[in-house]
Amino acid sequence: MNEIIYRPRRLRQNENFRRLIRETSLSANDFIYPLFVMPGKNIKKEVSSMPGVYQMSIDNILEECKELSLLNIPGIILFGIPEKKDPLGSEAYSDEGIIQKATQEIKQHYPNLLVMTDLCFCEYTSHGHCGIFENNDVDNDKTLELVFKTAISQAKAGSDIIAPSLMMDNMVKTIRGALDETGFSNTPICAYSAKYSSAFYGPFRQAALSSPMQGDRKTYQMDPANSEEAMREIMLDLDEGADIVMIKPALSYLDIIRRAKEEFNVPIAAYSVSGEYSMIKASAKNNWINEKQAVLESHLSMKRAGANFIITYFAKDLVNYLNE
Numbered sequence: 001m002n003e004i005i006y007r008p009r010r011l012r013q014n015e016n017f018r019r020l021i022r023e024t025s026l027s028a029n030d031f032i033y034p035l036f037v038m039p040g041k042n043i044k045k046e047v048s049s050m051p052g053v054y055q056m057s058i059d060n061i062l063e064e065c066k067e068l069s070l071l072n073i074p075g076i077i078l079f080g081i082p083e084k085k086d087p088l089g090s091e092a093y094s095d096e097g098i099i100q101k102a103t104q105e106i107k108q109h110y111p112n113l114l115v116m117t118d119l120c121f122c123e124y125t126s127h128g129h130c131g132i133f134e135n136n137d138v139d140n141d142k143t144l145e146l147v148f149k150t151a152i153s154q155a156k157a158g159s160d161i162i163a164p165s166l167m168m169d170n171m172v173k174t175i176r177g178a179l180d181e182t183g184f185s186n187t188p189i190c191a192y193s194a195k196y197s198s199a200f201y202g203p204f205r206q207a208a209l210s211s212p213m214q215g216d217r218k219t220y221q222m223d224p225a226n227s228e229e230a231m232r233e234i235m236l237d238l239d240e241g242a243d244i245v246m247i248k249p250a251l252s253y254l255d256i257i258r259r260a261k262e263e264f265n266v267p268i269a270a271y272s273v274s275g276e277y278s279m280i281k282a283s284a285k286n287n288w289i290n291e292k293q294a295v296l297e298s299h300l301s302m303k304r305a306g307a308n309f310i311i312t313y314f315a316k317d318l319v320n321y322l323n324e
């Protein structure tokens with residue numbers, strides 16, 4: 001027994017030893033907070049499946065931004081719930097759209113807070129698909145024409161980062177072209193490159209009112225079984241000009257985050273999605289797990305896997321925990 005030479009427990013014997021050899025850490029620098037904005041005044045409606053997450057009108061969004069600035073969180077990602085939906089999702093690319101208005105207001109009051117704008121159509125279309133829906137499928141190239149317009153209107157409104165989440169082929173190239181042609185060559189693109197067709201988006205679709213009326217998103221979002229294909233998606237988006245690539249969801253796809261980090265060595269975002277939030281919230285409410293420990297551990301695992309930053313509904317809680 002005294003033949004054991006390496007005893008890993010030597011360096012775990014107290015917190016100060018553990019601090020010295022800790023390989024990964026979390027800080028406020030790591031988080032982007034998602035916000036759901038809708039028209040109106042003084043609206044703050046809790047999403048029933050996501051306790052602590054709200055649909056808000058712009059006035060309340062500004063209050064949130066104040067809190068986020070005080071917490072030193074670098075930025076937000078905005079999702080819009082439009083006044084009216086139609087087959088083309090025209091509010092997505094209108095200069096008077098809810099995202100555009102919210103972005104303008106936020107940048108006016110909080111110029112230092114990064115505003116990332118989600119670029120997709122499912123919240124804006126009457127059928128709930130992420131693009132122009134014809135003959136029972138989304139038409140890729142017709143949708144790109146709307147992507148082009150939407151990118152320009154978001155950039156004009158002051159978006160700091162355009163984040164296309166619709167999983168259309170050539171979307172990044174289309175956006176890079178649109179931005180470069182209109183004087184926004186300095187606006188980066190954070191592409192949802194490996195976005196899986198996931199059951200974990202359920203609560204989000206309730207928050208953003210974006211469920212497809214019929215069918216699913218399997219012809220555009222990725223098959224959860226695939227990892228090689230995720231590398232091809234990432235490679236394509238980088239070739240087309242993506243500055244940051246995103247993997248989504250996070251927890252079930254930590255292997256994809258790690259592979260992307262090793263194979264491409266570019267900035268990687270992880271999106272810890274609505275279902276991941278709701279699972280922790282629901283089990284903590286039942287006293288089945290410790291919420292704080294579960295939140296810290298799961299986000300640490302995303303960093304350890306290789307994410308540079310994490311889009312998460314727990315951003316404020318995390319910073320509060322880290323400040324304790």
Ligand code: PBG
Binds near residue numbers: 166203
């Ligand atoms: C829009 C979009 C979705 C999410 C982010 N952007 C939903 C979807 O694809 O249905 C999910 C985010 C979450 O679950 O937190 N396409």
